[in-house]
Each structure stands twice: as structure tokens, then as C-alpha cells.
Amino acid sequence: xxxxxxxxxxxxxxxxxxxxxxxxxxxxxxxxxxxxxxxxxxxxxxxxxxxxxxxxxxxxxxxxxxxxxxxxxxxxxxxxxxxxxxxxxxxxxxxx
Amino acid sequence: xxxxxxxxxxxxxxxxxxxxxxxxxxxxxxxxxxxxxxxxxxxxxxxxxxxxxxxxxxxxxxxxxxxxxxxxxxxxxxxxxxxxxxxxxxxxxxxxxxxxxxxxxxxxxxxxxxxxxxxxxxxxxxxxxxxxxxxxxxxxxxxxxxxxxxxxxxxxxxxxxxxxxxxxxxxxxxxxxxxxxxxxxxxxxxxxxxxxxxxxxxxxxxxxxxxxxxxxxxxxxxxxxxxxxxxxxxxxxxxxxxxxxxxxxxxxxxxxxxxxxxxxxxxxxxxxxxxxxxxxxxxxxxxxxxxxxxxxxxxxxxxxxxxxxxxxxxxxxxxxxxxxxxxxxxxxxxxxxxxxxxxxxxxxxxxxxxxxxxxxxxxxxxxxxxxxxxxxxxxxxxxxxx
Amino acid sequence: xxxxxxxxxxxxxxxxxxxxxxxxxxxxxxxxxxxxxxxxxxxxxxxxxxxxxxxxxxxxxxxxxxxxxxxxxxxxxxxxxxxxxxxxxxxxxxxxxxxxxxxxxxxxxxxxxxxxxxxxxxxxxxxxxxxxxxxxxxxxxxxxxxxxxxxxxxxxxxxxxxxxxxxxxxxxxxxxxxxxxxxxxxxxxxxxxxxxxxxxxxxxxxxxxxxxxxxxxxxxxxxxxxxxxxxxxxxxxxxxxxxxxxxxxxxxxxxxxxxxxxxxxxxxxxxxxxxxxxxxxxxxxxxxxxxxxxxxxxxxxxxxxxxxxxxxxxx
Numbered sequence: 001x002x003x004x005x006x007x008x009x010x011x012x013x014x015x016x017x018x019x020x021x022x023x024x025x026x027x028x029x030x031x032x033x034x035x036x037x038x039x040x041x042x043x044x045x046x047x048x049x050x051x052x053x054x055x056x057x058x059x060x061x062x063x064x065x066x067x068x069x070x071x072x073x074x075x076x077x078x079x080x081x082x083x084x085x086x087x088x089x090x091x092x093x094x095x096x
Numbered sequence: 097x098x099x100x101x102x103x104x105x106x107x108x109x110x111x112x113x114x115x116x117x118x119x120x121x122x123x124x125x126x127x128x129x130x131x132x133x134x135x136x137x138x139x140x141x142x143x144x145x146x147x148x149x150x151x152x153x154x155x156x157x158x159x160x161x162x163x164x165x166x167x168x169x170x171x172x173x174x175x176x177x178x179x180x181x182x183x184x185x186x187x188x189x190x191x192x193x194x195x196x197x198x199x200x201x202x203x204x205x206x207x208x209x210x211x212x213x214x215x216x217x218x219x220x221x222x223x224x225x226x227x228x229x230x231x232x233x234x235x236x237x238x239x240x241x242x243x244x245x246x247x248x249x250x251x252x253x254x255x256x257x258x259x260x261x262x263x264x265x266x267x268x269x270x271x272x273x274x275x276x277x278x279x280x281x282x283x284x285x286x287x288x289x290x291x292x293x294x295x296x297x298x299x300x301x302x303x304x305x306x307x308x309x310x311x312x313x314x315x316x317x318x319x320x321x322x323x324x325x326x327x328x329x330x331x332x333x334x335x336x337x338x339x340x341x342x343x344x345x346x347x348x349x350x351x352x353x354x355x356x357x358x359x360x361x362x363x364x365x366x367x368x369x370x371x372x373x374x375x376x377x378x379x380x381x382x383x384x385x386x387x388x389x390x391x392x393x394x395x396x397x398x399x400x401x402x403x404x405x406x407x408x409x410x411x412x413x414x415x416x417x418x419x420x421x422x423x424x425x426x427x428x429x430x431x432x433x434x435x436x437x438x439x440x441x442x443x444x445x446x447x448x449x450x451x452x453x454x455x456x457x458x459x460x461x462x463x464x465x466x467x468x469x470x471x472x473x474x475x476x477x478x479x480x481x482x
Numbered sequence: 483x484x485x486x487x488x489x490x491x492x493x494x495x496x497x498x499x500x501x502x503x504x505x506x507x508x509x510x511x512x513x514x515x516x517x518x519x520x521x522x523x524x525x526x527x528x529x530x531x532x533x534x535x536x537x538x539x540x541x542x543x544x545x546x547x548x549x550x551x552x553x554x555x556x557x558x559x560x561x562x563x564x565x566x567x568x569x570x571x572x573x574x575x576x577x578x579x580x581x582x583x584x585x586x587x588x589x590x591x592x593x594x595x596x597x598x599x600x601x602x603x604x605x606x607x608x609x610x611x612x613x614x615x616x617x618x619x620x621x622x623x624x625x626x627x628x629x630x631x632x633x634x635x636x637x638x639x640x641x642x643x644x645x646x647x648x649x650x651x652x653x654x655x656x657x658x659x660x661x662x663x664x665x666x667x668x669x670x671x672x673x674x675x676x677x678x679x680x681x682x683x684x685x686x687x688x689x690x691x692x693x694x695x696x697x698x699x700x701x702x703x704x705x706x707x708x709x710x711x712x713x714x715x716x717x718x719x720x721x722x723x724x725x726x727x728x729x730x731x732x733x734x735x736x737x738x739x740x741x742x743x744x745x746x747x748x749x750x751x752x753x754x755x756x757x758x759x760x761x762x763x764x765x766x767x768x769x770x771x772x773x774x775x776x777x778x779x780x781x782x783x784x785x786x787x788x789x790x791x792x793x794x795x796x797x
Contacts, residue, residue: 005543007318012258012326013197014319014542015296016306021543023502046486050680051717053512054501062487071501075508076714121572124565150572152564155606159561162603165554166529166565172572174565192554298550299570301525301585306545308553310537319542 023071026054030074033089035067041086048078048087100278100346107238107270110277111177111203111263112137114245116147117285120201121172121292124152124163128182129215130267131205135177149175157182161189161200168198169307171297173249176200179267180207183221187228193260194229195323196308199252199294200260203245204232206368206419207267208452216453217267219367219419222396223428229323230260231330232397234367236353238275241265243347244394246280247337249289254333257326258294264396266369268453284344331398351395354407356382360389362465363408365433366417367393370449370456374417377461388465393429401436408437415464416446417456417473449473485684489520496548498526503546504538508713510677510703510720511535511619515590517680518617518699519549521687526586527566528552531559531595534626535619557599560607560616563589567612586691587614593634594624596700597660604698608667611695615687618660618698619677621705629708633658636728637779638772639760641708646763651772656779664698665734671697673733673742677704678720682731682742689733702729710759722754727784732791739790751777 011017042064049057049064056072058065067078079087105113111134115123123142125135141147154160160176168174178186183204193200209220222232231251235241244263252261265271280288296305311319331351338349353371356378357363364374371392381388391407393400408414414437418427426434430446437444447469449456454474463469470478483491498519499512511534519526527550530536536553539546554562567587574584591600596618604616623641624630631644635653640646644653664672671693675683683701690697704720706713723729724743728751731743751773755761764772 004314005318007321008325010318010322012295012322013195013307014309014311014315016309016540016543016545018304018306018545018548021545023500023544023546024504024541026502026504029507046490050486050489050517051513053505053507053509053716054503055497055499055512055516056501059490059495062490068501073507075716076712077508077716080714080718121576122565122568124568148572148576150568150575152568153610154561154564155602155609159558159564159603159606162554162558162561163565163568166552166562167569167572168565169552170527170566170569172569174569189555189558196554298527298552298566299573299585301527301550304548304550306540306547306551309540309542309545311542315542 026071026073027069030072030092030094032092032094033074033076034069034092035072035078035087036090037064037067038086041084043084045083047081047083051077051081053077102276102278104274105238105277106133106272106274107235107241107265108133108205108272109137110238110242111245112141113279114242115175116141117280117282118175118246118249118289119147119286120149120175122152122167122174123149124154124160124167124176126154126157126160126178126182128157128179130207130271131177131179131203133271134203134205157186158189161186161193164200165189165193165196165198168200169196169294169297170299171292171294173292174200175202177203177205179205180209180221184209184224187225190225190230190260191228195319197258197323197326198260199258201245201248201252202260202262204262204264205267205271206264214452215267217269218451218453222262222264223420226397226428229327230262230397231327231395232262232264233395234393235263235265235270236369236371236392238270238273239277241270242277242279243341243345243349246285246288247341247349250337251330251334253292256329257333259326259330264368269369280345288341288344327398331395331400334395349394351400352403352407353392353394355390355392357389357391357407359387360411361387362413362415363389363391363411364415364417364464365391365393365429367396367429368419370417370419373456373458374461377458377465381465386465399432401432404433405436405440408440408442411442413443413445416444417464418446418448419450421448421451447471447473485681489517489684492520492523498547498549499539500546500548502544504541505534506707506713508706508716510621510705510716513677513680513717514617514619514683514701514703517683518588518687521684522586522691524584524586526588529559529563529566529587529589531591531600532556533592533595535590535592537626556595558603559589559591559595559600560603563587563614563616564607564610564612567614589614589616591616591618592625593618593620593622594632596620597633597658605667608664608669608696608698613695615690615697615699618700619703620700621703621708622657623708625705625708634660638764638776640763641760651763651769661698661700665737668737669698670695670736671733674700674729674731676702676720676724676729676731678717679724679731679743686733689735708760710762711757715757719757722749722757725749726751726754727780728754730784730787732787738793739787741787741791751780
């Protein structure tokens with residue numbers, strides 16, 4: 001839990017500089033499934049990259065390289081749109 | 097110091113000249129009586145190439161202030177003007193402009209709020225947004241309308257302030273009445289206001305920022321406090337700017353004006369053009385040996401409570417004149433003075449006058465000083481209290 | 483290089499809107515934002531109206547935005563954008579800057595902040611001819627405040643302020659044709675797109691960016707919570723909107739209409755209605771007449787659109 005800042009230390013106008021504050025780790029929203037990829041099937045169409053609402057698809061240049069589970073909410077869109085069924089949703093233990 | 101040449105001009109025209117000399121980057125405009133001479137006069141300067149601003153003819157006052165916030169935070173010096181219903185319509189954005197620390201300068205031709213609809217002077221429009229967090233300076237005459245407008249960008253853009261500043265002048269009484277006004281030279285105004293600078297310009301894409309965030313109960317309170325603290329700083333900032341301005345113009349300014357307060361037993365406190373009428377009556381009464389005086393408030397927000405209390409220390413009776421009412425409660429200026437004077441031994445009286453452009457006559461002021469004026473001065477159907 | 487790879491290159495590893503926001507699972511809005519902003523090669527400034535996108539991405543002191551971003555209020559995004567655009571215009575004139583470093587002003591608003599409360603400010607901005615791109619992410623209701631009906635809600639849809647009940651079948655009025663309203667302002671560019679058809683959307687953003695004046699994009703965007711479907715079906719569902727002709731994809735360039743997507747096979751309107759709980763009541767047998775009415779209007783509107791494309795007058 002980040003410490004709350006006293007009023008006199010806030011930037012004027014509530015201006016926020018990106019990266020200065022921690023973003024909510026929305027990976028905690030997942031309820032039991034997470035995406036997994038079979039790289040042998042992946043054709044680098046990049047559809048999962050554009051469709052992911054949480055920018056959770058990682059690329060190396062223009063090559064798919066994995067999922068960033070910090071923000072992935074488990075919506076399953078990547079599995080749904082993958083044209084070659086390279087992405088599946090697999091069970092994941094949810095922290096209690 | 098500039099050579100002083102006097103020109104005959106209305107308060108509206110004086111603001112137009114000041115705007116031309118300040119030469120803002122962006123001026124969103126929407127018409128409403130009685131500020132229209134301001135936007136029309138400035139538009140003509142733009143059309144003739146004498147002012148370089150982008151004139152943005154928006155489709156409502158709400159959009160005028162919204163465009164002004166966008167422009168000011170983008171990195172451009174921005175000015176606009178309004179009155180009455182226009183100020184009421186843009187009220188939510190005025191609050192937001194202050195919270196986002198947007199240094200906008202706005203001329204207000206004070207006019208009564210509807211209803212009924214009325215185009216004449218009172219201070220109800222300014223009072224509507226008194227809690228918004230913007231600074232409000234009140235001119236007594238056309239000269240002050242000019243001078244305060246020239247000083248306003250310096251106050252708005254002061255690094256410890258960074259807030260909207262409203263320069264208020266009585267609608268019609270000042271906006272449309274011609275008086276002799278001394279102007280500074282163009283170059284003097286230019287160097288006095290200087291360049292516009294902001295800590296975080298939205299157009300600075302190399303340093304992106306998020307401005308106007310959503311805040312939950314864990315941060316709203318702190319964000320509001322830092323904004324209020326900035327307005328409190330404006331009192332000292334204004335005094336400093338006024339001192340600099342006096343060196344340039346020879347005309348002194350401050351958050352209040354003490355008029356013949358030495359040994360005054362009865363003192364009127366007032367805002368705006370009526371203070372001029374009160375000064376005339378003070379002079380007459382003083383000639384008759386009556387120890388009266390006037391405390392004129394120039395900076396209504398931030399309100400100079402400590403300074404007012406100090407200046408009123410020795411008065412027996414303080415009489416506050418409000419040109420706005422607060423039905424069901426204490427009239428705005430009276431409430432401020434009462435809070436400033438709490439604990440003082442002075443007797444405090446208050447009157448509401450001049451709503452919807454009803455004139456305040458010297459005879460009314462005499463009656464007020466005599467203690468024989470009704471609570472609503474000039475209202476038909478009241479008798480002088482026994 | 484493929485368009486998608488170009489978008490990847492333009493994003494350059496720093497998404498304009500990144501992860502770490504509170505938009506729902508499967509929300510359609512981020513796709514719109516990233517497709518639009520990653521199509522630009524010049525720097526952008528975003529002006530955002532109050533709504534889901536704004537609230538969920540900027541809870542103080544965090545932000546999910548990596549581009550300059552400005553929010554003022556609900557109804558005035560177009561006016562604020564006009565101010566930013568005017569500031570740039572004024573400063574560039576004063577300092578004689580070249581066109582190379584011009585910053586694109588992009589306004590995002592939901593349908594509430596466009597069709598209803600935002601209509602006046604948008605109309606003014608379009609009439610004044612500011613060079614900005616206004617993108618409406620249209621999910622057909624006031625979603626952020628709990629799925630209330632807006633001027634964009636389609637006929638028959640159930641919302642929390644136009645629920646279906648014993649004596650009501652949901653929204654009783656047709657939605658506004660917001661794209662036509664924009665076109666009526668004689669803007670150089672206006673278009674309809676969807677969140678799902680990202681390629682079509684990206685091409686339209688390019689056309690919009692090249693316009694000498696205001697551009698308006700009306701982008702149908704789905705909302706799993708408001709429309710009542712699994713997050714997984716988000717975006718894919720919009721194929722039915724387009725293939726049933728419920729939401730034709732077209733652009734209007736200087737007043738000339740052009741359809742940008744003709745379905746190979748037009749599907750019946752039920753294909754669009756069936757997957758969404760907000761239309762579930764319409765599929766009851768007693769409401770067959772309503773479905774027929776919806777189908778008839780969709781077909782008639784399509785014919786009107788084709789007529790406009792041919793430069794013909796409406797009857």
C-alpha cells in the first residue's frame with residue numbers, strides 16, 4: 001500500500017507525471033485463468049497485441065514474446081481472437 | 097516612468113487597451129451585456145492586426161472558459177470576459193480552472209443574476225463564484241479597470257499563485273461611462289507582463305503529464321488544500337506586484353484602500369464604483385466636522401482579513417455595504433467583515449443596496465452614515481427605522 | 483510493412499495508454515485509443531471528456547497515460563480541445579514554427595459526451611474549423627454512471643433508465659444519427675468505424691489526420707457489462723453489428739459519401755441482438771414486431787446510405 005502524500009508535497013493542480021506513481025496491479029483481477037501461448041503455433045499476426053485492453057502482450061520488435069501478467073485481467077480476448085488457436089486460457093491459482 | 101497623457105475612455109475601452117498592450121495569445125469570446133464592448137473592441141484590434149491573439153468565437157460562456165483552460169494549460173497566455181448569466185453558466189469550469197491552476201485573466205462587467213433578467217449592475221455574479229478559488233479584484237473606476245487588468249497577468253502567472261484572476265468592474269457604471277484614463281506605453285506594459293511560462297505545458301510532448309485527474313476521498317482534500325494555499329499567497333504577491341506597478345505608473349494599489357480612516361469613528365466598507373460616491377460624502381461630512389471614513393476592498397478574494405481588522409481597529413461603528421444579497425443568510429461582504437472583526441468592540445451594521453442597477457445616491461450614503469438607513473437601502477416600501 | 487506492424491513501430495514500446503487502469507475486463511475502449519493514437523506519426527495531445535475512459539485511467543496519483551492528457555469536464559471536451567488547438571496555432575504563428583513539429587490534438591469522448599451533453603461544444607468546434615480529431619467511443623449508453631440511456635442508445639435497448647418491463651420494451655426512441663450531424667457542419671472528414679475493425683479505423687484516422695480542419699470519428703465500441711455479454715466475446719461481437727448493417731462503415735470526405743466495407747453476406751439483425759442481454763427481451767415471441775421494425779429501419783437506412791454514396795438526394 002503506497003504511502004499517502006501530505007498536501008504541501010503535491011504538485012500544483014494535481015498534475016501527474018507518468019511513472020512517478022505506481023499503477024494498480026490489475027493482474028489481481030483474474031479469477032482463476034490466465035493466458036498461455038504455444039509458440040510453435042504463433043504466426044505473429046499481432047491481433048492479440050492490438051486487441052488486449054490492458055496492453056499485456058509483450059513484443060520483441062514486432063515478434064510476440066509473452067504476456068505481462070502484472071496487468072492482464074483474464075478477459076480471454078486474446079484466446080478468442082487468435083486465428084491459429086495458439087493462445088489458450090489455463091487454470092491459475094488465485095491468491096486468497 | 098511613462099509621460100502621463102489622459103485619454104477619455106470607458107472602463108470597457110480601458111480594458112480593451114490593456115488587453116491590446118498585454119497582447120495575449122488566445123482570447124475565447126462570447127457576448128453578454130455589459131462586457132460586449134470589451135470583446136468587440138478587442139476583435140477590432142485583431143482584425144486590424146494591432147493585436148495578435150487567436151480570437152475564438154465560441155458558442156457559449158461555458159465553452160469560453162473551457163477553451164481558456166485548454167489554451168492556458170497548453171502554454172498560451174489567455175484572456176476572456178463575461179458577466180452575470182455567462183459567469184453563472186461557466187461556473188463549474190471556473191472552479192475547475194482554479195483547481196487545475198490555470199492562470200487565465202478574465203474581465204467581468206458585474207451584472208445582476210437572473211431572475212428576473214436584468215442587465216444592470218450588482219455584484220451577485222461575482223458572489224456566485226466566491227468559493228471557486230479564483231482571485232477577484234474590484235475596480236472603482238475606469239483607471240483602475242485599466243491598471244488592474246495590466247497587473248492581472250503578473251498575479252495570475254506568479255509562480256506561487258498560478259490561478260485565474262478576475263478583474264471586476266461595475267456593469268454600465270464603469271464599463272460604459274467615459275472617464276479620463278492614463279495609460280502606460282506599449283513597451284512598458286510588454287516588459288511589465290513579461291513572457292508566459294508554466295511548469296507543465298500540455299503541448300510539451302517531450303514531458304507528458306496527466307492533468308485533471310480523478311481523485312478519491314484519499315486525495316481530494318489534500319488537492320483542494322494546496323489550491324487554497326496558492327490563493328492565500330496571492331495577497332502578498334499582489335502587494336509586491338502593485339509596488340512594482342507604482343514605480344512604473346505613479347499610481348499605488350493594494351488589497352484595500354484606506355480613505356480618511358485616521359480618527360474615523362464611523363467607517364463604511366464597500367466594493368466597486370459606489371466607493372467613489374462614498375468618498376465624496378466622506379469629504380463633505382469631514383468638512384462638516386464629522387469623523388467618518390471609507391475602507392474600500394480591492395481584493396475580495398483573497399480577502400485581506402488581517403489588514404482590514406487592523407485598519408478598523410479604532411472605529412466605533414463599521415457599516416458594510418453589499419451590492420449582493422444572500423437570502424436566508426448574511427450578505428457576502430458583511431460575512432467577510434464580521435469574520436475579520438470577530439472579537440472587536442466595534443458595532444457592525446450592514447446594508448444591501450443597488451441590486452439590479454438601482455443607484456446609490458449621496459443622500460443615501462449620508463443616511464447610512466447617520467445610522468438612519470433601512471437594511472435594504474433605496475428599496476421602495478421601507479421606512480427609516482426609528 | 484503491414485499496418486499492424488506499423489502501429490507496433492509507432493507505439494515503440496511505450497503505449498499511449500498502457501496497462502494499470504480500471505477499465506473492465508474486455509472493455510472495447512483501449513483498442514480504439516491505441517489504434518487511433520498509434521496511427522499518428524506526429525506527437526499527440528489527448529483531451530478526454532468525463533466518462534469511463536477518463537475515470538478509470540487517471541485515479542490520482544496514478545495514470546495509465548504516457549502522452550500529454552487533459553481532462554476538464556463532461557460536456558466540454560471539444561471546447562477544451564479547441565483551446566489547445568488555438569494555443570498551438572497562436573504560438574506557432576508567433577514563433578514562426580515549421581509544420582514538421584505540429585502536435586495532433588485528439589479528443590476522446592463517450593456517446594454521452596458527444597451526442598448529448600457534449601453536443602453543443604462539439605458543434606461549435608466543428609463550425610469553427612479547428613484542426614482536431616474528435617473520436618466518439620460509442621457504447622450506446624452512459625456506462626460509467628451505471629448504464630443509463632443516452633441519445634445514442636438504439637431503439638429497443640434496455641438500460642437502467644429505459645428498462646424493459648411489464649409496460650415498456652426499453653428505449654422507445656431511435657438513436658440520433660450523430661455522424662450525419664457532424665457532416666451537416668461541412669467538416670472535411672467524418673466517418674463511422676468500430677473498435678473491432680481496427681484496420682478500417684486506422685485508415686480512417688490517417689484520412690482524418692490529413693484533413694485540413696476538424697475530423698469526426700464515430701466508433702461503435704462494445705461494453706461487456708452494459709451490453710450484457712462475456713468479456714471474451716468483446717470486439718468479435720461487433721462483426722455482427724457491421725455484417726447486419728446495423729452499423730455501416732463509411733466515410734464522408736468533403737461531403738462525399740463512400741462505404742468502406744460491404745459485407746460479403748448480410749446477416750439478419752437477430753445475429754446482432756441475440757448475444758446481448760440488453761436486447762434479450764426483444765427476442766421473446768410477443769416482441770417479434772419490434773425486431774421486424776428494427777430490421778426494416780436498418781435496411782432503409784442502408785438504402786439511404788447507398789443513395790448518398792451515389793450523390794443522390796433522399797426521397
